Amino acid sequence: MAKTTARTCPGGAGDEPGLVPYPERTEARYRAAGLWSGRSLPVELTSAATAHARRTALITPEGRRTYRELFGEAERFAAGLLGTTSLRPGDAVMFQMGNVAETVVSYLGCLLAGMRPVCTLPQHGVREIGVLARHIGARGLVVQADFGRGRLLGNAKTLVADGVIEDVVVARGDASGFVAYEDVLASGAADDPGALPYRELDPRQIAVFQLSGGTTGLPKVAPRLHEEYTYNARAWARTLGWGPGSVVLYPLPIMHNAGIALALQPVLLSGATLVLAPSADTGTLLGLIEATRPEAIPLVPPALAIRLLDDPRARTADLSSIKDFIVGGQKLAREVAERLRDELGITVRQKFGMAEGMFLLTPAHADERVRHHTVGQPLSPEDEIRILRPGRDTQVPDGEIGELCVRGPYTIRGYYRAQRHNAGAFTADGFYRTGDLARRHVIDGLTCYSIDGRIKDVINRGVEKIHADEVEELIMRHPAVSTAALVAMPDRVLGERGCAYLVLEPGGQPPTVRSLGAFLLAQGLATYKLPERVELVPDLPLSNVGKVSKKDLREDIEAKLAREGDTGS
Structure with a gap:
């Protein structure tokens, strides 16, 4: 196996660059209550896998994996990652993968190699991945070659050419000069799982990076620590009563905090089965x-x-x-x-x-x-x-x-x-x-x-405040509307007015400001809350965590008003 010296400091959370530690008194209280175990996330996961070795851990359209099979594959991936790339324990690894078994294996494999997964989405573009990688200091990237129209491989080539990413592992397709997922597994097959570095990890340090909000300017990156992230998953599984025999179906992107903290990790720590849609x-x-x-x-x-x-x-x-x-x-x-x-x-x-x-x-x-x-x-x-x-x-x-x-x-x-x-x-x-x-x-x-x-989703129309979600909920009742977002547009008299961005149902008759207003009044909405402009769009822009990006919509309507030379009457 290749040398596995960690790049980041081996000390406690207080020594971790860029991390705000829990106060000692708070940390002691959580330990005394038995919430924090003193063990790292991969140690906890492998312990559960040993206890439930013969049970089914993962179901995908391609087949089933027992705990023994899933973690055996993850151990091979971890060893192969250390042997076929320049990545080392402590390095951050970005992900652009869909809901496939290789995503789960490579995520677990990174943890077992002592590396830190960065839970990005395959919808992220080169710019977003680049900003995040530079902010975190990520050096690795795992991509799914056949996702969507295959653009992820091209994105990876750009990131490497720009000097942002050093090592790329490619699953489900031609590696195109990068390291193939299958070759990583093959390389790690002969290594001793007991030599993997995850047993030496400090449980007070960062296990996983999760994203919150946009990536323009300063990225908002949530560093999830080994012990607290383990407890997060255990508390969720306990609240829902999951255990051996429980089957959990997850339909949304798995490489997201919800997918990891609500599905993958609580399932694996409790001996349940994950069905990955x-x-x-x-x-x-x-x-x-x-x-x-x-x-x-x-x-x-x-x-x-x-x-x-x-x-x-x-x-x-x-x-x-x-x-x-x-x-x-x-x-x-x-x-x-x-x-x-x-x-x-x-x-x-x-x-x-x-x-x-x-x-x-x-x-x-x-x-x-x-x-x-x-x-x-x-x-x-x-x-x-x-x-x-x-x-x-x-x-x-x-x-x-x-x-x-x-x-x-x-x-x-x-x-x-x-x-x-x-x-x-x-x-x-x-x-x-x-x-x-x-x-x-x-x-x-x-x-x-x-x-x-x-708070930022409140439109201040003069002295009146309009809560966007209330209006959106009523707009969504309109038979022609598939989805909607209400945002503030600037107004020189009132400060702000409401602009409704609408995605229509196929064949839906486009509502006008007047007809939409009449519909909302019939639903009982107050007159001052009615949208005063309607924009029809094929879809709504999404943030890096898959939520509607109202920032982009506000910028769009501001630009349109500027071109029209109008900031309200």
């Missing part, structure tokens, strides 16, 4: 549900729930295995939850989470006032939540809207190498300011929270 196409999902009988789908975007309701095949599919249909990503309309219940027999739970850590989930047996109107409670008894007046450190009364601020044993203490940004992103005592508007509720003695939009 190649896409979120409803036909694919319905087929996998009937074939694999999952008990949980841990993250269903509201748009996907609506597509299931609109697919006639869902009416005849056997969905009876699903106990936990967990909707997240944005607020779920009550009507959608009720339709899922009445038309498909699906009981909805809602969640809220972030790359920075904190997860909330509605309790399984809570009534519909909780499950349909809130995102429930945090996972850990050590999680702390404050609802603060935006821009201030004073708490608001129950039921009043404010900024969601969180602290806990799996919530980061700061973004990576972002001292200036961290100064405003955290309170003086370490609560992370999420930027989300929320309310605290007490329902039948149960304390729970609702998410009511984003």
Whole structure:
């Protein structure tokens, strides 16, 4: 095996460049409560794999892998990575991979090689990957050659030519002068798994880099530490009751914090089985549900729930295995939850989470006032939540809207190498300011929270405030609209007005400002909240974490108004 000297410092979290450590007293409290184990993430994963060696760990369209098979392949990948590339323990490795078995193997293999996966998406372009790689200091890249139209290999060549990336591993296609995934496995086949460097990792250091927000200017990178990220996964699995025999279906990109923290790692640490869907196409999902009988789908975007309701095949599919249909990503309309219940027999739970850590989930047996109107409670008894007046450190009364601020044993203490940004992103005592508007509720003695939009997603129309998510929810009821986003456009009199960006259903009649306004008034929306401009687009731009990029939409409408010489009447 090649030499495996770590490039980064071997000391504790306090010695880690760019990392804000947990205070010693806080860390001691989490250890005393038994939340942090003192073992690294790959040590915990391999221990679980040994305990469940014969059970099925992963199901993909290509076949099944037991824990022994999956981790055996990951060990070969780890050894081969150290033997066929210049990468060493401590190096960060970018990913541009879809939902295929090779993604899981290479992710686990990087951990076992003592390297740090950077969970990027295959939709990211050369510029985004380049900005992130330079910020983190990433040297490696794993790409899927046959993803989409094969552009990822061309992107990799550009990144290498620009001196951003040094080593590229290519799965599912011609390596084109880079290192082939199969060659990495073959190279590592003869090595002793016991010699892999992951056993020497300091559990207080960074295990994985997750992304939050855009990559323009300073990237927001969440450094997830070995112990806290392990606890995050265990707390999720425990809350949902996962264990040997549990089957979990995941339809969204696996190389994302939600995919890693809600699906892959909690499944593997609990001895359950992960069914990795190649896409979120409803036909694919319905087929996998009937074939694999999952008990949980841990993250269903509201748009996907609506597509299931609109697919006639869902009416005849056997969905009876699903106990936990967990909707997240944005607020779920009550009507959608009720339709899922009445038309498909699906009981909805809602969640809220972030790359920075904190997860909330509605309790399984809570009534519909909780499950349909809130995102429930945090996972850990050590999680702390404050609802603060935006821009201030004073708490608001129950039921009043404010900024969601969180602290806990799996919530980061700061973004990576972002001292200036961290100064405003955290309170003086370490609560992370999420930027989300929320309310605290007490329902039948149960304390729970609702998410009511984003601070930056409020349109200030004169003295009136318009919460974009409320208007969007109503626009989505329009029969011609597939999806929508409401953003602020500048106005010299009122400051801001609302502009609705609409993606239409095939064959849908384009709404005008007047007809859309009439529709929204009929839905009970106040007149001052009506969109005052409509833009029709083929799709909505996405941020680097797959959410609608309202920043891009605001910039678009500002540019259009500037060209038109108009900033409002």
